[in-house]
Amino acid sequence: xxxxxxxxxxxxxxxxxxxxxxxxxxxxxxxxxxxxxxxxxxxxxxxxxxxxxxxxxxxxxxxxxxxxxxxxxxxxxxxxxxxxxxxxxxxxxxxxxxxxxxxxxxxxxxxxxxxxxxxxxxxxxxxxxxxxxxxxxxxxxxxxxxxxxxxxxxxxxxxxxxxxxxxxxxxxxxxxxxxxxxxxxxx
Amino acid sequence: xxxxxxxxxxxxxxxxxxxxxxxxxxxxxxxxxxxxxxxxxxxxxxxxxxxxxxxxxxxxxxxxxxxxxxxxxxxxxxxxxxxxxxxxxxxxxxxxxxxxxxxxxxxxxxxxxxxxxxxxxxxxxxxxxxxxxxxxxxxxxxxxxxxxxxxxxxxxxxxxxxxxxxxxxxxxxxxxxxxxxxxxxxxxxxxxxxxxxxxxxxx
Numbered sequence: 155x156x157x158x159x160x161x162x163x164x165x166x167x168x169x170x171x172x173x174x175x176x177x178x179x180x181x182x183x184x185x186x187x188x189x190x191x192x193x194x195x196x197x198x199x200x201x202x203x204x205x206x207x208x209x210x211x212x213x214x215x216x217x218x219x220x221x222x223x224x225x226x227x228x229x230x231x232x233x234x235x236x237x238x239x240x241x242x243x244x245x246x247x248x249x250x251x252x253x254x255x256x257x258x259x260x261x262x263x264x265x266x267x268x269x270x271x272x273x274x275x276x277x278x279x280x281x282x283x284x285x286x287x288x289x290x291x292x293x294x295x296x297x298x299x300x301x302x303x304x305x306x307x308x309x310x311x312x313x314x315x316x317x318x319x320x321x322x323x324x325x326x327x328x329x330x331x332x333x334x335x336x337x338x339x340x341x
Numbered sequence: 342x343x344x345x346x347x348x349x350x351x352x353x354x355x356x357x358x359x360x361x362x363x364x365x366x367x368x369x370x371x372x373x374x375x376x377x378x379x380x381x382x383x384x385x386x387x388x389x390x391x392x393x394x395x396x397x398x399x400x401x402x403x404x405x406x407x408x409x410x411x412x413x414x415x416x417x418x419x420x421x422x423x424x425x426x427x428x429x430x431x432x433x434x435x436x437x438x439x440x441x442x443x444x445x446x447x448x449x450x451x452x453x454x455x456x457x458x459x460x461x462x463x464x465x466x467x468x469x470x471x472x473x474x475x476x477x478x479x480x481x482x483x484x485x486x487x488x489x490x491x492x493x494x495x496x497x498x499x500x501x502x503x504x505x506x507x508x509x510x511x512x513x514x515x516x517x518x519x520x521x522x523x524x525x526x527x528x529x530x531x532x533x534x535x536x537x538x539x540x541x542x543x544x
Contacts, residue, residue: 207494212413217492219409232495240498273509283509299502311502323503 183210183236183314187268188288188296190312192241195260197310200253203241210237210314231325235315243308253308254282257300260310261286269298272319279304285319294318349377354384362391 183189197203209217214232221229232238245253261284265271273285281303288296297319299311313322354377360366361374378385 207498209491209495212410213488213491214495215409215413216488217495220488221492228496231499238495238498240501273506273513275509275512277512283505285506285509297502299505301505309501311498313499313502319506322499323506325499325503 179208179210179237186236186295186314187290188294188312188314189237190239190264190296190298190314192239192310192312195263195310196256197241197260200256200308201243201245201249203243205240205242207238207240209239214238227325231317231321234317235313237312237314239314240309240311245302245306245308247306250280250302250306254280254302257282257284257302257308257310261300264298277304287319297322349373351377351381351384354378354381355387358384358387358391362388362395 184191214235214237218229218233221232223229243253261271261274264286269286269288271284271286273283275281275283282301284298284300286298286300287294288298293316295314295316297311297313297317299313300309302308354374357366357370357374361371366374378388
């Protein structure tokens with residue numbers, strides 16, 4: 155349910171102003187081993203995404219700079235990242251199986267391209283999650299997350315940069331996910 | 342009585358003073374410049390003027406930590422300049438020497454350097470002080486609202502990843518706990534797999 159609240163908040167943000175001034179992704183970002191080009195993966199075939207997040211380059215640097223002194227954990231994490239990218243979908247129940255198959259195919263293809271599946275979760279209720287990492291020795295160069303949940307929300311996320319899942323976990327806790335629990339059982 | 346004869350000309354040293362001042366010369370070139378300056382009053386005077394300019398700039402501007410975005414802007418300007426210079430070096434225009442002759446480098450260089458430094462410092466300073474306008478990043482023009490939205494998006498995506506990770510971790514733990522510890526223990530002690538607790542089933 156926490157995830158549902160986060161997705162709802164994200165989709166709410168999508169109605170705001172897009173980053174008009176953001177330049178196109180620089181060529182060196184596209185060459186990053188941790189960068190995942192969504193287009194050749196065939197994500198478009200899965201349906202029109204409801205939200206596209208593309209943060210990189212100057213945006214990341216400015217976010218890190220603006221958060222410095224106010225939220226050091228967020229600032230230091232973002233300063234290490236080269237991009238945060240996401241696509242989210244609302245999957246009709248009739249298409250959920252096809253979507254799960256599509257994301258599984260993509261995860262398998264990425265494994266062949268050198269991405270390691272850190273976690274793969276499949277539940278009987280239809281929930282599916284892949285967390286994949288791209289590494290160079292001990293260093294993580296990128297993170298790819300694919301998920302479909304029981305509410306029909308699905309997403310593909312790519313975080314480019316030297317980051318560990320523990321750091322993201324710490325940031326998630328600092329984001330105070332518990333405070334979102336109040337949304338879980340509407341009165 | 343021997344007399345010291347400098348094999349390096351003033352023009353050659355003058356061309357290297359910028360790099361010398363910035364500490365960019367090789368050890369050999371640095372030694373040549375220092376040897377020349379030690380015997381040439383004109384070049385020594387130019388070098389002193391450089392040092393004085395640096396001191397004046399440091400005294401004129403309060404010492405502050407340069408924000409990364411300003412550094413990025415300055416570096417970008419330097420890269421552009423470097424690219425243009427490289428282009429000029431590859432194919433010097435015919436009129437390059439004409440303009441070079443119009444600018445007597447030793448006299449005017451400090452002024453030009455000061456003007457360039459002031460320009461580089463003034464643009465980001467003006468944008469920072471202005472505050473409400475587009476953000477000062479090379480190639481990017483953001484409003485405060487756009488940046489606030491970008492930050493919220495970043496936080497939410499990262500929180501979403503954290504949530505998925507926590508959920509996945511919990512399921513993995515549950516799986517390991519159930520399949521590798523709880524169920525084998527139940528089987529080993531002959532407990533049923535129903536909802537009754539071990540205590541209740543003990544004779």
